[in-house]
Amino acid sequence: xxxxxxxxxxxxxxxxxxxxxxxxxxxxxxxxxxxxxxxxxxxxxxx
Numbered sequence: 299x300x301x302x303x304x305x306x307x308x309x310x311x312x313x314x315x316x317x318x319x320x321x322x323x324x325x326x327x328x329x330x331x332x333x334x335x336x337x338x339x340x341x342x343x344x345x
Contacts (some may be wrong), residue, residue, distance in 0.1 A: 318330035
């Protein structure tokens, strides 16, 4: 079950990162960067 959870989080993280680098609007990039931080911590199983 943990592998499935980490896989889903990893997939969402990759999609957000792709959106982060494709986006031209600075504030949308900042928002995406703020979303990346908790997702990366979840992927690494850190609180």
